[in-house]
Amino acid sequence: MDHLFFGSMMMIAVIAAITVGVAIYFIPSVIAYSRSARNFLAIFLLNLFLGWSLLGWLGSLIWALLDEKRGSQQGSVAPSAPVAAPLPSPPTTATTVVAYCSRCGQTVAPDDRYCAHCGHGLP
Numbered sequence: 001m002d003h004l005f006f007g008s009m010m011m012i013a014v015i016a017a018i019t020v021g022v023a024i025y026f027i028p029s030v031i032a033y034s035r036s037a038r039n040f041l042a043i044f045l046l047n048l049f050l051g052w053s054l055l056g057w058l059g060s061l062i063w064a065l066l067d068e069k070r071g072s073q074q075g076s077v078a079p080s081a082p083v084a085a086p087l088p089s090p091p092t093t094a095t096t097v098v099a100y101c102s103r104c105g106q107t108v109a110p111d112d113r114y115c116a117h118c119g120h121g122l123p
């Protein structure tokens, strides 16, 4: 009875140890995923295949922490764009009234009765 109890406790301890071990093993991948890292897949593969070695595990962990987030480069560039926008041109006020001949298209004085270029009658 005691032996069976001890065995089941050992089983639970081993399962718990494996679970904790796997959780620690994949910490770099979890960090990369939570940060939505740009190179998540590469970090995960490095973590998966080289995580057993301390160097590979630390490398994938550092990579996960240093990797840029998706779209962070666009976000840093966008706010500076409106500064380069050209100044609005001053409103064009019609100081000189210009009329156009309906036949030849030349500019004529608005009070002229006939076009100075072609003699066309103006309204």
Ligand SMILES: [Zn+2]
Binding pocket: 101, 102, 103, 104, 105, 106, 115, 116, 117, 118, 119, 120
């Ligand atoms: Zn004309």
